[in-house]
Amino acid sequence: MTQKILQVPYGTRDFLPGEAKAKKIIENSLMKIFDIWGYAQVETPTLEYLDTFAVAGQASVDNFQFFDRDNRILTMRSDMTTPLARMVATRLPEASLQRLFYLSQVFRHEEAQAGRQCEFTQAGIEMMGASGASADAEVVALAIKALQETGLPNFTISMGHIKFIEGLAEEAQFTVEQTLALKRCLITHNAVELDNLLAATRVEGKIASVLRRLLFLHGGVELLQDMQGLVDNAKSRNALQNLLTIYSLCESYGVASYISFDLSLLRSFDYYTGMIFEGYTPGMGYSICGGGRYDSMMASFGRECPATGFSLGIDRIMLALKRNTSVDNKAEFAYLVAYSEGKLNEAIAAAMELRTQGVSAKLAEQALEQDEAEDALATNDCCRCLYIGK
Amino acid sequence: MTQKILQVPYGTRDFLPGEAKAKKIIENSLMKIFDIWGYAQVETPTLEYLDTFAVAGQASVDNFQFFDRDNRILTMRSDMTTPLARMVATRLPEASLQRLFYLSQVFRHEEAQAGRQCEFTQAGIEMMGASGASADAEVVALAIKALQETGLPNFTISMGHIKFIEGLAEEAQFTVEQTLALKRCLITHNAVELDNLLAATRVEGKIASVLRRLLFLHGGVELLQDMQGLVDNAKSRNALQNLLTIYSLCESYGVASYISFDLSLLRSFDYYTGMIFEGYTPGMGYSICGGGRYDSMMASFGRECPATGFSLGIDRIMLALKRNTSVDNKAEFAYLVAYSEGKLNEAIAAAMELRTQGVSAKLAEQALEQDEAEDALATNDCCRCLYIGK
Numbered sequence: 001m002t003q004k005i006l007q008v009p010y011g012t013r014d015f016l017p018g019e020a021k022a023k024k025i026i027e028n029s030l031m032k033i034f035d036i037w038g039y040a041q042v043e044t045p046t047l048e049y050l051d052t053f054a055v056a057g058q059a060s061v062d063n064f065q066f067f068d069r070d071n072r073i074l075t076m077r078s079d080m081t082t083p084l085a086r087m088v089a090t091r092l093p094e095a096s097l098q099r100l101f102y103l104s105q106v107f108r109h110e111e112a113q114a115g116r117q118c119e120f121t122q123a124g125i126e127m128m129g130a131s132g133a134s135a136d137a138e139v140v141a142l143a144i145k146a147l148q149e150t151g152l153p154n155f156t157i158s159m160g161h162i163k164f165i166e167g168l169a170e171e172a173q174f175t176v177e178q179t180l181a182l183k184r185c186l187i188t189h190n191a192v193e194l195d196n197l198l199a200a201t202r203v204e205g206k207i208a209s210v211l212r213r214l215l216f217l218h219g220g221v222e223l224l225q226d227m228q229g230l231v232d233n234a235k236s237r238n239a240l241q242n243l244l245t246i247y248s249l250c251e252s253y254g255v256a257s258y259i260s261f262d263l264s265l266l267r268s269f270d271y272y273t274g275m276i277f278e279g280y281t282p283g284m285g286y287s288i289c290g291g292g293r294y295d296s297m298m299a300s301f302g303r304e305c306p307a308t309g310f311s312l313g314i315d316r317i318m319l320a321l322k323r324n325t326s327v328d329n330k331a332e333f334a335y336l337v338a339y340s341e342g343k344l345n346e347a348i349a350a351a352m353e354l355r356t357q358g359v360s361a362k363l364a365e366q367a368l369e370q371d372e373a374e375d376a377l378a379t380n381d382c383c384r385c386l387y388i389g390k
Numbered sequence: 391m392t393q394k395i396l397q398v399p400y401g402t403r404d405f406l407p408g409e410a411k412a413k414k415i416i417e418n419s420l421m422k423i424f425d426i427w428g429y430a431q432v433e434t435p436t437l438e439y440l441d442t443f444a445v446a447g448q449a450s451v452d453n454f455q456f457f458d459r460d461n462r463i464l465t466m467r468s469d470m471t472t473p474l475a476r477m478v479a480t481r482l483p484e485a486s487l488q489r490l491f492y493l494s495q496v497f498r499h500e501e502a503q504a505g506r507q508c509e510f511t512q513a514g515i516e517m518m519g520a521s522g523a524s525a526d527a528e529v530v531a532l533a534i535k536a537l538q539e540t541g542l543p544n545f546t547i548s549m550g551h552i553k554f555i556e557g558l559a560e561e562a563q564f565t566v567e568q569t570l571a572l573k574r575c576l577i578t579h580n581a582v583e584l585d586n587l588l589a590a591t592r593v594e595g596k597i598a599s600v601l602r603r604l605l606f607l608h609g610g611v612e613l614l615q616d617m618q619g620l621v622d623n624a625k626s627r628n629a630l631q632n633l634l635t636i637y638s639l640c641e642s643y644g645v646a647s648y649i650s651f652d653l654s655l656l657r658s659f660d661y662y663t664g665m666i667f668e669g670y671t672p673g674m675g676y677s678i679c680g681g682g683r684y685d686s687m688m689a690s691f692g693r694e695c696p697a698t699g700f701s702l703g704i705d706r707i708m709l710a711l712k713r714n715t716s717v718d719n720k721a722e723f724a725y726l727v728a729y730s731e732g733k734l735n736e737a738i739a740a741a742m743e744l745r746t747q748g749v750s751a752k753l754a755e756q757a758l759e760q761d762e763a764e765d766a767l768a769t770n771d772c773c774r775c776l777y778i779g780k
Contacts, residue, residue: 004441006480006691009464012435014477017490020431036745038752040721040771041410045402045509046436046466046495051394066456069499074399076436076466087404090396096769097755100407105436105495109459119435130755134734138753252738301396331430344524348642355426362428363528365487365520379486381430 011110011118017331017381022321023121026314027103029149030123034101037142039125042100044083046107050075055300056082057270062108064118076107079269080311081294084126089301097129103314115286115316124291124311128298131306133242136275136293137249143279143289143310144255150317152281155288157258158218159277160265161243162292167236168211172203182211186266191215206230217263221247224261239274246275271297277310281320288316336382338364338373340389347388354386361386401500401508407721407771412711413511416704417493419539420513424491427532429515432490434473436497440465445690446472447660452498454508466497469659470701471684474516479691487519493704505676505706514681514701518688521696523632526665526683527639533669533679533700534645540707542671545678547648548608549667550655551633552682557626558601562593572601576656581605596620607653611637614651629664636665661687667700671710678706726772728754728763730779737778744776751776 008014015023031041050073053059064076077083080102088098103123110116125142127135140157147155165186169179178201185194198211210230217223224240224247231237243261250256259277267276267290274293281288291310298305335354339347347363354361362380364373373385398404405413421431440463443449454466467473470492478488493513500506515532517525530547537545555576559569568591575584588601600620607613614630614637621627633651640646649667657666657680664683671678681700688695725744729737737753744751752770754763763775 004439004462005445006442006476007439008435009437009439009458009462010460012437014435014481015433016477016481017430017432020433023433024431033745035723036748036750038723038750038770038772040407041414042407043405043410043413045398045404046497047399047402047509049394049397049399052396055395064456066454068399070400072394072399086396087406091404091406093769099752107436119437132756134753135755249734249738252735253742333425333428333430344639345642348639352643355423358426360426360428362489363524365525366522379483380428382428 009118011112013117019318021331023314023318026150026317026321027121027123030146030312031101031103033142033146033149034123034125037099037138037145039099039101042084042087042102043104044077044080044087044102046076046105047074048077048083048086049073052086053078053082056085056297058082062110064107064109077104078106078108080104080106080122080124081126081269081271081297081309085128085297085307086301088126088128089298089303089305094303097127099125099127101125115284115313115319117315121314122311123314124309126307126309128305128307130308131295133245134249135306136242136308137246137253139291139308139310140246140259140275140277141250141253141255143277143291143312144258146312147279147289147317150321152288152317152320155258155279155281156260157277157279158262158265159243159246159259159275160262161239161275162266162272163242163274164236164239164263165214165266167233167239168207168214168231170235171207171231171233172201172211174201183266186215186264187268189215189264206232215264218260220260221256223263227263243275267292274308279312283323284316284320286313286316288313288320331381333360333362333380333382335359335361335384335386336364336373336377336380337361337386337388338368338370338376339387340369341367343367343388343390350386350388399508401502403507409708411721413704413708416540416707416711417511417513420536420702421491421493423532423536423539424513424515427489427528427535429489429491432474432477432492433494434467434470434477434492436466436495437464438467438473438476439463442476443468443472446475446687448472452500454497454499467494468496468498470494470496470512470514471516471659471661471687471699475518475687475697476691478516478518479688479693479695484693487517489515489517491515505674505703505709507705511704512701513704514699516697516699518695518697520698521685523635524639525696525698526632527636527643529681529698529700530636530649530665530667531640531643531645533667533681533702534648536702537669537679537707540711542678542707542710545648545669545671546650547667547669548652548655549633549636549649549665550652551629551665552656552662553632553664554626554629554653555604555656557623557629558597558604558621560625561597561621561623562591562601564591573656576605576654577658579605596622605654608650610650611646613653617653632665657682664698669702673713674706674710676703676706678703678710721771723750723752723770723772725749725751725774725776726754726763726767726770727751727776727778728758728760728766729777730759731757733757733778733780740776740778
């Protein structure tokens with residue numbers, strides 16, 4: 001037998017009973033908190049036309065792509081924000097504020113390693129139709145509360161603002177190409193490249209010193225106040241003020257202690273237009289959640305509409321929890337209903353009685369002696385035995 | 391803007407808030423009953439190597455297929471039984487009985503129409519390791535109980551047996567080709583072709599009259615007793631006895647009234663080796679569930695192991711329920727927390743208090759007058775308003 005018959009494709013995995021159970025517990029807690037905060041679940045197709053992702057700037061070589069029977073290119077969704085923007089723009093009423101959530105499989109050709117799979121599960125929310133800082137604060141606060149719900153003991157939220165960076169580039173009179181080069185330096189955290197760029201652009205004065213320190217502008221809320229005195233352009237100053245307002249609302253939500261600022265933060269999705277954030281947990285080299293404001297995407301689908309949201313990586317959270325707690329790798333049931341020869345009908349009636357009362361009950365595979373029944377508890381993942389004997 | 395940007399691919403669909411909620415209610419009720427009956431949830435990848443489906447005889451032109459980066463053919467799963475067989479054979483302990491369930495997206499190139507989509511959701515169970523009639527009875531009884539849980543008011547289960555048909559073909563001394571032709575007639579319900587086949591094979595006597603009536607052998611349990619007198623081969627007689635035993639155990643489960651027999655029943659999956667069944671509801675041209683015994687498939691993955699199971703089509707059940715009841719197309723939340731100018735922080739605190747108590751609360755998008763707040767209830771899908779005023 002060739003190995004391909006028995007293997008799963010690169011970057012994918014099975015979830016065995018205990019793993020699936022642990023995953024479901026996390027997913028259920030997230031679905032519950034999203035509902036409690038007033039978000040409604042939606043589903044979109046696993047497949048989309050590649051054009052849908054392309055118009056939102058989200059079609060890349062990392063998308064799984066193939067032709068349908070009419071030679072149109074389909075893609076397995078690589079992100080949930082784009083499909084939700086398409087759905088809201090085409091299917092939901094224009095005037096109303098939409099608070100939506102999803103729990104979905106997402107697919108990307110990536111080099112697989114711990115916490116990085118080609119197929120993974122994302123839970124997330126999108127708020128469409130609200131432009132204010134209160135919407136961004138709600139999104140950040142909900143991300144933190146959601147991470148708390150998963151039982152993750154340690155995590156931090158790093159927050160930045162795309163307009164702060166854009167304002168600096170404008171103040172430095174960067175060309176479009178230079179601005180793109182700056183963003184690349186920030187995404188790759190490349191301080192050497194950044195120095196080279198600054199030398200090449202011959203930027204000078206206060207703005208030069210801010211740009212030179214940009215990769216190291218990490219800190220608490222006091223960083224925002226400090227920076228207000230160091231940048232002169234209105235765009236960056238407004239971005240700092242926006243972050244201050246969001247932070248202050250997060251204090252009202254009681255979650256501000258999780259938040260620090262990283263003014264060089266950029267996410268690899270290029271649709272963000274305002275506040276952006278990522279969540280990290282110790283020992284995990286990738287973010288466990290991320291999001292921000294994206295006010296331009298909806299216009300790609302024919303509807304001008306501000307929007308903000310985030311997604312959580314369920315597989316990464318599971319991995320982090322596994323490192324922090326011991327995950328029991330078994331599903332567990334209350335009763336094994338075992339029976340002696342000729343007592344199957346009575347055993348069925350007993351199992352049905354337990355089930356009617358909401359108690360989980362497995363029926364033994366075949367007639368057993370009472371001592372065999374006790375021995376069978378472990379292999380059946382059951383806690384107790386109900387024996388129907390002669 | 392081209393239409394492809396705004397459309398979803400052929401045979402796929404979005405689930406808007408009310409639709410997704412109705413779907414989730416059905417899915418949750420199914421997951422709950424599967425758990426109560428002692429089944430553990432598992433997940434498998436959306437993608438499998440086509441070889442995995444091919445070895446189980448399940449690779450067809452209806453599979454979505456494409457090449458991965460190493461030029462191996464991937465397929466989006468077209469069925470959950472094959473991936474679960476692969477998973478159990480390679481990952482779970484050999485000796486133990488496995489009761490597993492899944493809730494998964496499944497993909498097939500099909501002509502889309504009501505109840506027939508290219509992407510659809512299946513919930514189902516597989517019991518691997520049990521060969522007896524009691525396992526088949528449990529599977530049928532659980533299918534019926536699961537359909538009851540969805541709220542479907544009217545449905546019937548049609549049951550048959552692949553070995554009954556094979557026994558008839560052997561008794562008639564059909565060649566392999568003739569047996570395949572017979573099965574094709576039964577799958578397509580083609581009485582004319584069946585007559586032609588019987589004329590061509592010149593089969594005579596008692597077996598000829600049984601074969602001639604085969605497409606009309608529908609009825610209650612008395613049909614099984616009648617047929618015992620009309621077939622002479624052991625295989626068909628054993629199949630009838632097997633169905634009688636399963637039926638009698640279904641009486642113990644209290645579900646026998648849903649069951650009738652159709653001795654010509656064949657399913658388009660050719661992996662079945664014993665009892666097979668399908669569920670129907672009035673006004674729906676397709677089965678809403680189906681399953682049966684498949685004792686040979688596991689051997690394809692290197693492990694000899696009897697198995698039986700079924701799957702339910704969630705989309706078809708939703709469609710049937712929509713025809714029977716009015717489905718509310720909105721999600722619903724308890725409170726809209728609205729606030730006057732300057733009272734956002736107090737409103738946040740009030741919303742958090744409600745949420746802590748497990749009560750769903752949406753925060754108003756912006757400061758509102760009290761009468762505006764009442765008006766905003768409907769567009770926010772909220773039942774009550776909590777107004778934080780001056």
